[in-house]
Amino acid sequence: MVICWNDPVNYMEYVTHVFQVVFGWAHQKAEFHMLQVHEQGKSVLARESMEKAEHYVHQLQKYSLHATMERDE
Amino acid sequence: MNLIRSTRRQFQFRLGRREKQVLLGLLELYPCLPAAHQPLSKAGGLPGQETGQGLLDEALAEQRQDNRRQLQALLADPGRFQEEETGWRLSLSPADLEWLLQVLNDIRVGSWVLLGSPEKRLARLDEKTAPHYWAMEMSGQFQMQFLEAIQGPN
Numbered sequence: 001m002v003i004c005w006n007d008p009v010n011y012m013e014y015v016t017h018v019f020q021v022v023f024g025w026a027h028q029k030a031e032f033h034m035l036q037v038h039e040q041g042k043s044v045l046a047r048e049s050m051e052k053a054e055h056y057v058h059q060l061q062k063y064s065l066h067a068t069m070e071r072d073e
Numbered sequence: 074m075n076l077i078r079s080t081r082r083q084f085q086f087r088l089g090r091r092e093k094q095v096l097l098g099l100l101e102l103y104p105c106l107p108a109a110h111q112p113l114s115k116a117g118g119l120p121g122q123e124t125g126q127g128l129l130d131e132a133l134a135e136q137r138q139d140n141r142r143q144l145q146a147l148l149a150d151p152g153r154f155q156e157e158e159t160g161w162r163l164s165l166s167p168a169d170l171e172w173l174l175q176v177l178n179d180i181r182v183g184s185w186v187l188l189g190s191p192e193k194r195l196a197r198l199d200e201k202t203a204p205h206y207w208a209m210e211m212s213g214q215f216q217m218q219f220l221e222a223i224q225g226p227n
Contacts, residue, residue, distance in 0.1 A: 005115075009185040010190055011213065013220050014178060021171070023176050054113070054125055058132050063175055064182040068115045069125075 002046040002056045005066040006037050008039070018063045022056065047072055074215070076222045084170055084222050089101070089160040097210050100144055104137045105183025139174055168221055175217070175222050177212045184209035 004015070012034055019030035023045065036043035045067075046056055054068045060067035074092050078085040088096065093126055112117070113126045147153055147169065155162045165173065184205040188195065 003115075007182075009190075009209070011217065011220075011222075012180070014174070014216060017174070017220055017223070019092050022117065050120070050125075054129070057113060058129055061129070061133060061135055064106060064178045068111070069113055069119065070116050071118060 001042050001070050001072045002048065002053050003042050003068055003070055004012055004033070004037050004045055004060060005068070006041045010065060012038060014063075015065065018060065022059045022063070042043070057062045074163075074218050076200075076218070079222060079225070081101060082166060084161045084165050084167070086218075086222070087157070087164070088163055093154065093161045095211055096215060097148065099180055099208060099215070100176065102180050102208055103141065103144060105180045105208070106186065108134055110186070117206065131144075137179075140178070140179075142173060143172060144176060167223070170223060174216060174219055174223075177216045179210050179215065180220075181212040184212070 005072060014029045015034045015037065016027065019025055019033055025031070025033075033043045033045060042062075045051065045060075047054065050069075057067050057069050074088045075084050077087050078083065109130045113129050114122060119125065153164060155164070169212075185191070187205045188202055188209065193204060195206065
């Protein structure tokens with residue numbers, strides 16, 4: 001799973017924008033996940049193969065977001 | 074800084090003289106985030122995690138070098154900033170704007186890390202923390218204005 005974690009430094013608008021760019025999501029979906037990060041501390045952004053998940057984590061970290069890859073329990 | 078014109082191929086901003094100085098001063102700080110700043114996984118236990126972490130660190134380091142090179146090219150390009158009567162006109166392509174957002178966020182998050190990653194606003198500043206706080210806030214200001222330009226009027 002690709003997870004984005006909350007932090008107090010990234011702007012909400014910026015996080016929404018990055019989700020749109022990295023995943024190609026519409027603004028509404030990107031904003032939904034951004035709010036999940038903000039309110040619940042994290043959001044699962046994707047469930048993918050190792051290779052694809054690594055790619056997404058790299059893309060998100062390139063934008064300095066706090067994103068990691070975790071096992072899907 | 075104001076957006077004065079946007080087309081599919083180009084954004085043009087008007088900056089005051091002081092604003093240009095501030096923007097260039099900020100960009101000089103890049104890269105601000107420490108290398109190998111983030112783990113690939115929090116909980117761990119992923120197959121091949123060590124290799125994956127090494128590849129991630131390498132890819133991010135490469136990315137920073139590319140951004141640094143692109144930044145130097147942008148700053149050296151005489152067509153980017155055109156002097157006007159009351160300040161400067163900055164021209165950027167959509168791709169320029171996208172990586173400039175990454176660069177500014179590296180400076181914002183990196184300055185926050187240098188402040189000790191505080192959860193709340195600092196109660197007081199001193200000689201050591203004030204420059205990082207300034208960089209964090211000012212890069213955020215430019216980021217928000219660039220984001221508004223990308224997203225257009227709502």
